[in-house]
Amino acid sequence: MRSYLICLTLLLASIVVYGQGHIEKNYLIFPFQSQHVHSSSLVSLPNGDLLSVWFQGSGERKSDDVALFGARLKKGATSWSAPFLMADTPGLPDCNPILFLNHKKKLFLVWVAVQANRWEFSILKFKTSVNYNEDGAPLWEWQDNILLKPNDNFADITKEKFSELPENNSGWAEYAPLYDDMIIEASKDAKKRSIGWMTRIKPLLINNNKIVLPLYSDGFNFSLMALSDDDGETWHPGNPLVGRGPIQPALALKKDGSITAMLRDSGDPPNRVHISYSQDNGMNWSASEKTNFPNTASVELLVLKDGRWLLVANDVEYSRHKISMYISENEGKDWKLHSNLENNPEGSFSYPSIIQAENGLIHCSYSYHLKNGTKTIKHVVINPNLL
Secondary structure, eight states: OHHHHHHHHHGGGGGGOOOTTTTTEEESSOOBBBSSEEEEEEEEOOOOEEEEEEEEEEESSTTOHHHHHHHOOTTOOOOHHHHHHEOOOOOOOOEEEEEEEOOOOOOEEEEEHHHOOOGGGEEEEEEEBOOOOOSOOOOOOEEEEEOOOOOTHHHHHHHHHHHSSOOOOOTTTTTSOOOOHHHHHHHHHHHGGOEEOOOOSOOOETTTEEEEEEEEETTTTEEEEEESSSSSOOOEEEBBBBBSSEEEEEEEETTTOOEEEEEEEESSSSEEEEEEEEESSSSSOOOEEEEEEEOOOEEEEEEESSSSSEEEEEOOOSSEEEEEEEEESSTTTTTTTEEEEEEEEEEEEEEEEEEEEEOOOOOEEEEETTTTEEEEEHHHEEEEOOO
């Protein structure tokens, strides 16, 4: 495994940087404003429209006025519609929304409602619609919670995977418990492992009815997939993707049927992209390991129609001022820096969502925050033929 990770490592000597001629259009989805806006998601609808969603309010988990808002870019339009309400749980912050179509083109909106203003008490919620082509928000036909109940095997696997990681006892006093031991003990608690799983990145659709929905926990500081074998009608938990800080997994299906997860680093320094693999459609995962790919707040991954992989990430250790695009010609073994989407010390840019529409164009949205306190969501349109 480690020899493979060495091959995957970003080789600075081989980086090739191009201009931004690949960007066909860019938009601010709505004007700059003072409210906090973050964590956008995009979906391309069958009629050619684009639909976006993000959370907005006076803060994040500690602000009960946070709700989900969306906008629509009609096919052929030159600007996004005015924002409209997508979801609001009264008295609770709504955060981290994602949009996707299942195999039958039913629209899903999945997000978390944050109970007790703590991430680790979040509850997964979802809405669905088949009537989403008119102006404004979709007509939602169904709303429910996604309730997961990992069994005792969760604790066994957590302990097993930590034992596979390199020893790391740094930063702890003699009288303090080791990090690994604390997480292993928490994994034995059925209450803790049943709540607090959060969305951030779009799911992976496999075969005719399988959905692999990536989730993560700030309580456990690692990840897990919600799995559906009936196109989103019911869900069950996979086994945990364990490591020291692998969160917000972005998934890519390889030609051999295995899945690669590249993850944001929420562990100890140095901050690096984590990587993990599944050989059984997202049920079981290797213990995550750090690559040499610098990372702070974001990782997103897309397999293009031509087979290349596109990675959009904050490729610096301790800042969100830079967000870049990388291309792999060999399913993630090697990456080349293509260009910076943003590189501005006066701003913060993070949480990208990337999709490829039926016409082949790539769409990327991300949080666009300036140091003067104003914020919006930016949308760029990328020509894959120029990558």
